Amino acid sequence: MKGGTQKTGSPAGGLPVTNITGRPAGNKSMPVTALNRLLADKLALAGLVIILAVVIVGIMAPYLAPNDPEKIVLSQKLAAPSAAYPLGTDHLGRCILSRLIYGTRLSLSTAAIALVTIMLISIPLGTLSGYLGGRLDNLVMRVIDVLLAFPGLVLALVIAGMLGPGLMNVMIATAAVWWVGYARVIRGVVLSVREKEFVLAARSSGTSHCGIIVRHILPNVLSPVIVLATLDMGSLILAISGLSFLGLGAQPPTPEWGAMLNDGRPYMQVVPRLMVYPGLAIMTVVLAFNLLGDGLRDALDPRGTTRR
Incomplete structure (x- = not known):
């Protein structure tokens, strides 16, 4: 051990954990070093820029959307892209671009609320x-073992099906399944830290x-939890969109990416753009x-290892 700092491997699937003796908050230069490493990673910066852009689009949705996302104009159904409808219209004549923009707000906020709920459950328990x-x-641990015995998405599907369709029930279902992974990671970190000299x-x-x-x-728990939460935002968006695609999430006429995929499914061969655009939105954010x-x-x- 050198300089009062002991480095340990991750107890949870490669997630970094730093155990610091002496000061609970760790070395003051560590946040600066981590920030410099992050800024030097072009792929991570690209991801951050995309996320910030998507968040801004969601916040500014009322000002960016060219049309009312829920307005039905049957005379314009399945219309090709035009000045009035930049990405065309769906089977009910609704503007696809407007629904994508408003769907950004709903998809991200739903995943974020589910993630906060997961944290509120897993951090105290773990x-x-x-x-x-x-x-x-x-x-x-026995509760976690039982829940991990079932495939996560299938268990979320069962819970959402029992609660009934709706975004709130989807958030409850995903939080009820996802917290177990976080609790195991946090418990592993705590087990390694609680025996340290400090x-x-x-x-x-x-x-x-x-x-x-x-x-x-808790200061030693933050790093792995932040990484896991960032990685899991994509999985949560996929899970919530998947449940909405199956009809258990957002209900018509609410604009949500998974629901838009479901709406465009019958027209996949005739007008594939109805599924391509929301699919690309989900893929890009994830x-x-x-x-x-x-x-x-x-x-x-x-x-101090960095990805090339």
Whole structure:
């Protein structure tokens, strides 16, 4: 051990974990170093730019959309792209571009809310399970083992089907399935940190369990959780869009990318653009989050390795 810092491998699928002795917040130069690594990664920067652009489009949707996304004009159904309808219209004469723009807001916000819900469940459970151990740890791990025995998307489909169609029920279904992976990652990090010298020193000096968790445990949990959350945003968008495609998510006439795919399915051979445009939107956003997540993983890696 050199300079009071000990580097350990990841307990959860290659996600970086840095255990720092002495100061719970770690070396002050670490955020700067991580930022420099991220800025040097062109693919990660490209992903970040795409995500920021998509977020801005969602926020500015009322000003960017050329038409009302829910307005039905049957006389213009399946119209080719034109000045009034830049990407054409769907089977009900609704502007495809306007629906894509408004769908950006709905798809991203739904995935973000589901992700926040997952964090609120997994961080307390994973932290307490790893730090306290004992019966609580056994109970949490057995629940996780049972949930992981089922394919995640299938289990989300079952839960959403039981709750009924609707975006709120889809968010509940995805959160009920996704939290287990986060809880395992967090528990693994906590198990590796709680035996470190700085935690033992804090415990021997009379620091309360709450103080140890807040000052020493949680700062070490942040890096892997941030990386996992960034990578999982793409998976959540795919899952929510998939459930909407099956009719369990957004209901007509709500503009949502998965629902747009479902609406265009009967016309796939006649007017393929009805499925191509929302499919490209989903693919682009998911790819952007994956690129940014990979960049963050490399930037926060304490070993200093970077992707070429």
